[in-house]
Amino acid sequence: xxxxxxxxxxxxxxxxxxxxxxxxxxxxxxxxxxxxxxxxxxxxxxxxxxxxxxxxxxxxxxxxxxxxxxxxxxxxxxxxxxxxxxxxxxxxxxxxxxxxxxxxxxxxxxxxxxxxxxxxxxxxxxxxxxxxxxxxxxxxxxxxxxxxxxxxxxxxxxxxxxxxxxxxxxxxxxxxxxxxxxxxxxxxxxxxxxxxxxxxxxxxxxxxxxxxxxxxxxxxxxxxxxxxxxxxxxxxxxxxxxxxxxxxxxxxxxxxxxxxxxxxxxxxxxxxxxxxxxxxxxxxxxxxxxxxxxxxxxxxxxxxxxxxxxxxxxxxxxxxxxxxxxxxxxxxxxxxxxxxxxxxxxxxxxxxxxxxxxxxxxxxxxxxxxxxxxxxxxxxxxxxxxxxxxxxxxxxxxxxxxxxxxxxxxxxxxxxxxxxxxxxxxxxxxxxxxxxxxxxxxxxxxxxxxxxxxxxxxxxxxxxxxxxxxxxxxxxxxxxxxxxxxxxxxxxxxxxxxxxxxxxxxxxxxx
Ligand code: TNX
Numbered sequence: 411x412x413x414x415x416x417x418x419x420x421x422x423x424x425x426x427x428x429x430x431x432x433x434x435x436x437x438x439x440x441x442x443x444x445x446x447x448x449x450x451x452x453x454x455x456x457x458x459x460x461x462x463x464x465x466x467x468x469x470x471x472x473x474x475x476x477x478x479x480x481x482x483x484x485x486x487x488x489x490x491x492x493x494x495x496x497x498x499x500x501x502x503x504x505x506x507x508x509x510x511x512x513x514x515x516x517x518x519x520x521x522x523x524x525x526x527x528x529x530x531x532x533x534x535x536x537x538x539x540x541x542x543x544x545x546x547x548x549x550x551x552x553x554x555x556x557x558x559x560x561x562x563x564x565x566x567x568x569x570x571x572x573x574x575x576x577x578x579x580x581x582x583x584x585x586x587x588x589x590x591x592x593x594x595x596x597x598x599x600x601x602x603x604x605x606x607x608x609x610x611x612x613x614x615x616x617x618x619x620x621x622x623x624x625x626x627x628x629x630x631x632x633x634x635x636x637x638x639x640x641x642x643x644x645x646x647x648x649x650x651x652x653x654x655x656x657x658x659x660x661x662x663x664x665x666x667x668x669x670x671x672x673x674x675x676x677x678x679x680x681x682x683x684x685x686x687x688x689x690x691x692x693x694x695x696x697x698x699x700x701x702x703x704x705x706x707x708x709x710x711x712x713x714x715x716x717x718x719x720x721x722x723x724x725x726x727x728x729x730x731x732x733x734x735x736x737x738x739x740x741x742x743x744x745x746x747x748x749x750x751x752x753x754x755x756x757x758x759x760x761x762x763x764x765x766x767x768x769x770x771x772x773x774x775x776x777x778x779x780x781x782x783x784x785x786x787x788x789x790x791x792x793x794x795x796x797x798x799x800x801x802x803x804x805x806x807x808x809x810x811x812x813x814x815x816x817x818x819x820x821x822x823x824x825x826x827x828x829x830x831x832x833x834x835x836x837x838x839x840x841x842x843x844x845x846x847x848x849x850x851x852x853x854x855x856x857x858x859x860x861x862x863x864x865x866x867x868x869x870x871x872x873x874x875x876x877x878x879x880x881x882x883x884x885x886x887x888x889x890x891x892x893x894x895x896x897x898x899x900x901x902x903x904x905x906x907x908x909x910x911x912x913x914x915x916x917x918x919x920x921x
Contacts, residue, residue: 418534419898420520421872422572422879423886430533433496435477435522437464442474443481447511449627451481454515461522461905462529474500479518481511490574490629491539494518501531509629513538513572519902520570542833544795544847545878546575546633547871549863550805552582552644553683554604554854555611556863562624563860567867567908569628571875576625577633577718577849583643583680583688585610588618588634590704595648603644603679605855618711626713633751634708637720638701639727639735643680643688650677652697654689659725662687683855686725692735702742709746716767717748721756733760740766751795757783762790767846769795771803773820774831781837793846794837801831802874804852804866808911814856814866825896825915826889829873832882842882850874861909868903868910869896893917 416429441458443451448470455466458479474480476499484504485493492505492514503514514536521532547568549556556564565576580587586600589612601612613621622632646653656676662684666673671682691697709717719739724732736752736759743750744763751767752759768787772780784794797803799819806823807815815822833848834841850871857866873892880887886895897917903910912918 417886417891418521418532419895420517421892421895421899422876423884423895424536424538425881426537428535430496430535432533433477433499433501433531435462435464435529439464439477440467440469441479442469442472444483445470446483447481447508450508450511450515457519476500494534494536496531496533512629516570516572540879541881542845542847542878544575545573545875546577546795546847546849547573548577548579548849548851550579550852550854551587552579552585554608554858555585555587556860558617558620560860561621564863565625565628565630568871569630571872572879573875574629575631575633577635579635581637581644582641586644586648587612589614590707592703593649600644600648603681605681605683607681608858615711622712631714632712633714633716633718634712635718635720636704636708638739639690639692640686640688640722640724641720642690643674645690646676646688647679649700652690652700654691657687657725686723689724689727692727692731698738701739705742705746709748715749716751717743718751719743720753722753733758737761754780754783757786762787762792764791766790766792767795768792769797769849770837771797771799773800774798774836776837784837785839788840788844793844794840795846796833796836796848797851798831798836801828802848802850804850804870805857808913814862816856825870825873825913828870829877829892830889833877834882848874848878864909865911868908869913869916872896872899
């Protein structure tokens, strides 16, 4: 077993870490911070209090005394890096910027432990910075709707793993989830439905602002996705004039028989799981104006640099129309001041704005055409986000008998399979310099509640976070190491009543 006295209970594992003298906690422990870091101090104190029951007074700017946690801005290379030490009974977290300090506090929370003598922090000397700038989790709020509260809860869970991007899949065939001024039917009519006939829902623009602000406080950037030109059946319910007739393929017919689901009917809510039957009217100036309006409002609500315009599974759109449409959609995203992100199919666009990001969702062994589409983004001066569906898709079943999830991506995805891959070896010619980061999408056809979200995401997202952060050649970048470290996350999950999947692949008893 790799976990021994020297491996710290951390996921993701830091670049450099040495065990040190532990720091005992008492109910007099304080978080001391310079004024600019009081927000990070407050969030840390809240989490520490929730676990230990201690008060954790927050103090601006004094000298730390033994037992305190001290937060300080120090150093010169921003970008999530931080330094953590436990010398002389004081925990010190130092980083060039508040993001780095925040990630350091997430590390510290994993060092919290207790024994017969009470609460303590494992001693450590850590020098840390991430491998990838973009460490993403996606939540599909279109197939099933999740409340602001649920989304914020997910933000806390992913922040603990140093995930720094939350991609929200806001629109799909089954529902439109964001208020857009000037198009009241998108929320009055197209938001009512969800997969499986469950209740729909939507975010008002204020709700969305609340999510963005909650994420931002945790140094997480929200990437909104408006999926186009396919996955737009919900638009037929609200604004049919911007949509093409529904295309029913033999596959869709067979699938709907197998699953006992109704076929989609243009203009009526769809509650099945089929894909590829809907399309916006792509050559149409009215559609372009509508999308411009939507993108403009979404961009205005979103402080982050990216806007995702979808581009996946457009079986209802001809190749030529798709190429022309995606080029216009990408240009429209640039026009509202954002960097376009799209699923890799959009690499077929007639023209990609420089710097566009392609999100690869093919298998670990790519189909050559899909790999080519992903490389088109790099060729256009952009980069790739990797979400290989047979490793990073959190909606795949853990095993054949798992009650939730799908299996289309090469069958079930075990915790081990979700961990044992490397971003730099997925697409030939696409290495770290071309990779903005990785993302674990959670599609929600079968995922109906926040408990289901927790079960599908954890523990797999922990391993994926380790891939996103830790150096590729680290000694701890092994299944034996990560499974032992994941086991040690369980006490915090139990304490927070997180309904993670107690997979037999993880030696939980070590916790
Ligand atoms: C494929 S991946 C989709 C989604 C489905 C998902 C289910 C991608 C870009 N599209 O529409 O929800 O599979 O696993």
